[in-house]
Amino acid sequence: xxxxxxxxxxxxxxxGQSMTLQCAQDMNHNSMYWYRxxxxxxxxxxYYSASEGxxxxxxxxxxxxxxxxxxxxxxxxxxxxxxxxxxxxFCASRAGAGDGYTFGxxxxxxxx
Amino acid sequence: xxxxxxxxxxxxxxxxxxxxxxxxxSDRGSQSFFWYRQYSGKSPELIMxxxxxxxxxxxxxxxxxxxxxxxxxxxxxDSQPSDSATYLCAVNAEAAGNKLTFGGGTRxxxxx
Numbered sequence: 001x002x003x004x005x006x007x008x009x010x011x012x013x014x015x016g017q018s019m020t021l022q023c024a025q026d027m028n029h030n031s032m033y034w035y036r037x038x039x040x041x042x043x044x045x046x047y048y049s050a051s052e053g054x055x056x057x058x059x060x061x062x063x064x065x066x067x068x069x070x071x072x073x074x075x076x077x078x079x080x081x082x083x084x085x086x087x088x089x090f091c092a093s094r095a096g097a098g099d100g101y102t103f104g105x106x107x108x109x110x111x112x
Numbered sequence: 113x114x115x116x117x118x119x120x121x122x123x124x125x126x127x128x129x130x131x132x133x134x135x136x137x138s139d140r141g142s143q144s145f146f147w148y149r150q151y152s153g154k155s156p157e158l159i160m161x162x163x164x165x166x167x168x169x170x171x172x173x174x175x176x177x178x179x180x181x182x183x184x185x186x187x188x189x190d191s192q193p194s195d196s197a198t199y200l201c202a203v204n205a206e207a208a209g210n211k212l213t214f215g216g217g218t219r220x221x222x223x224x
Binding site: 033040042043045048050056058090097098099100101102103104105106 | 143144146148154155156157158161163200202204209210211212214215216217
C-alpha cells in the first residue's frame with residue numbers, strides 16, 4: 001500500500017503565484033488533515049476534513065483553501081503565495097476518532 | 113499554557129542506555145495518546161499508542177500513561193544511534209474536536 005501520497009515533494013514559488021498541493025490516501029480513511037511545520041513552531045493544523053464532504057479551519061487557515069475532492073483526495077491551495085508560507089507541508093489521514101494519523105512524506109515549499 | 117508540552121531537548125544519552133521522554137497535557141478528557149518519531153527531513157512516523165493507564169511495551173519502546181497526573185512518557189531501552197530523532201507526543205483531545213494536538217517534540221541524540 002502506498003499510504004498517504006503527497007505531490008509535489010519540492011516547489012519554489014514566486015510571491016503572488018498560486019499552486020495546489022495534492023494529497024491522496026489509499027487506506028479508506030475518513031479524516032484527512034493538512035499541517036505545516038516550521039522550525040521552533042512544531043506542527044500546526046491548517047485545515048482538516050473529518051469526513052468526505054466536510055472541511056473545517058484549523059489553527060492557521062489564513063491564505064489557504066482546501067477541497068475534499070472525494071474520500072481519497074484532499075488538496076490544499078495557496079491562492080497568492082507569500083514568503084511567510086515557506087514551510088514543510090504534511091498531509092495526514094486516519095480511520096476514525098481515537099486513531100493515530102498516518103503522514104505523507106511532505107512537500108517542502110519555498111516562496112521567494 | 114500549551115495543551116501538550118514536551119522538553120525540547122536535546123536529550124543526550126549514551127548508546128545502550130535508557131532514554132526517558134516526558135509529555136504533559138492539559139485536557140483531562142483526552143482518551144488516546146501517541147508517540148511519533150521524526151527523523152530530520154522526514155515525516156512523523158507512529159511508533160507507539162496507549163489508551164489505558166499503565167505501561168505498554170513494544171520491543172525496546174515502553175509507553176507509560178498516568179491520566180490522574182496528566183502525563184505520558186516514552187522509554188527507549190538499549191538506545192541506538194539510529195534512535196537519534198525528534199519524538200513528538202500527540203494527544204487526542206475532546207476539547208480540540210477529537211483532533212490530535214501535538215507537542216513541540218523532544219530531540220534525542222544517542223552517542224556511540
